[in-house]
Amino acid sequence: MALLFGLGAAQPVLLTGNPVPSAFVEQALRRALGWSGLEAPSLPAQPPLDYGQQRVLNLGSAQVALEHAPYPPHRTTQLLLSNDPEAVTASRGLFHYRFAAGEGVRLVYHHKNGSAGPLDFELRLSNPTPERVQVWVSDAAGGPVADEVYAGHVATKRWLELYWNQVGQLIELPPYSTRLLLKLPSRGQQVVSGLLEAVVTQGPAATLNLIARIPGEGDPPLETYAQGPVYRFASLEKHVSQTHVAGKSTLMSLGEGAFQNGAGKAIKGSWGVLYTYELRLQNPSDTPRTVGLRLSAAGGIARGVVWLEGQGYELPLLRPGQPYELTRVMLNARSERHIRLSTLPAAGSNYPLRLLLYDPLATTDPGPTGQTR
Incomplete structure (x- = not known):
């Protein structure tokens, strides 16, 4: 437990990241209060937790x-x-997966409450040993x-902000125990989306479960779980x-993939894969030149977040035929610059995007303008 009662000390809440955002x-x-069976009080606003810092909080009758x-x-x-079923209409299991120590996993979920009434989406972490x-868990939802x-855009944006700062929580699981990580109550026709990365740091294995449950009903049996796909790579970066x-x-393609959901339907984009593009820009001429970076939607309506040289750019809603100029890069005569661009296709959007590197002074109507660097 992460709570301190009286003079008895318990395991603290262990967080990683520099800093850990509020x-x-x-x-x-x-989470700590909920796992201890306590109602979470109205929490005071928390400052970020900096590297090496410790903090003890009095929350009602408990200390954390x-x-x-x-x-x-x-x-x-x-x-x-x-993502199978895309629209959920009744209580059922959505994903069940056991992973061993040292095996980093990344879960992307994207579901719609297809019923007319309320439906709770719950993400759980269990110790089956x-x-x-x-x-270690790092997760965000939209x-x-x-x-x-x-x-999907909000979930991706929030999770990438955690990813770049190595933010996560180290969760202790006693034998045969389960922790509720997240509960998203939804109304009819609402969508929930999220990303989670996890790795077992001590012990043999853990299990992830994602379920949809009508409030008041029991947990769905294991046989109701969808058979969601698992893709294995040398790295998801x-x-x-x-x-x-x-x-x-x-012209470059960003986020193009051939993934499917559990029902065999193609997913528009390689959800959950982080792409980093190392761009080498050269100007062999005797005069300064400008390079424009322009994004356009190639698979349908899409949003996204792009990290360019460590700075996040939240893209507007992109539609086919309506390009967006991300930035312009100035190059001196006979010079070269290296820039780094990263993105992760957002669930619910229609990828790929196209990235055009071009001369903006020789092209008309580049679309909405970003920044000059």
Whole structure:
């Protein structure tokens, strides 16, 4: 437990990240109280938790200890996709997966409450073994909202902000125990979306369960669970190098994939895979040149988040035929610049996107303008 009663000390809430943002601190506090069977009081606003910091909070009749912990380095190699059924109309299991120590997994879920009434989506972490288990978890959600593109966009944006700062929670699981990580109550026709990365840091294995449940009903039996796909890679971080000569045009595809949901339906984009593009921009001429970076939707309506040189850009709603200029890069005469661009296709959006490197001074109507660098 993460609570301190009287003079008896318990395991503190262990968080990683530099810093741990306020919203994630508050989420961890609510989890600790809920796992101890206590109602979460109205939490005071929490400042970020900095590297090496410890904090003890009085919350009603309980004390909660927060402690900054080292980030567990790992490689994420398994991608879990929960999108079958897309529209859920009754209580049922949506995803069930057991993973062993050292195996980094990333779950992307995207579902709609297809009923006319309320439906709770619950994400749980279990220890199926007789030994104590510790799991590092980093997760974020979007929704419930009516707009499926917006739900996936918000979840992706929130999760990437955690990813870049190595934010997560180390969760202790006694033998044969279960922890509720997240509960998303939804109304009819609302969409929930989320991402979770997890790795077992101590002990043999853990299990992830995602369920949909009508309030008041019991847990759905295991045989109701959908058979969601599991994709295995050497890494879920893909790196692409591209050279571009100023004055010419280079067209690249971002986030194109061939994934399917459990029903065999194609997913528009490689959800959950982080792409990093190393762009080598060259100007062999004797005069300064400008390189424009322009994004356009190639698979349908889409949103996204792009990290360019460590700075996040939240994209507007992109529609086919309506390009968006992300930024412009200035190149001195006979010079070269290297820039890094990263993105992760958002669930609910229609990927791929196209990235055009071009000369904006020789092209008319580049679309809405971003920034000049």
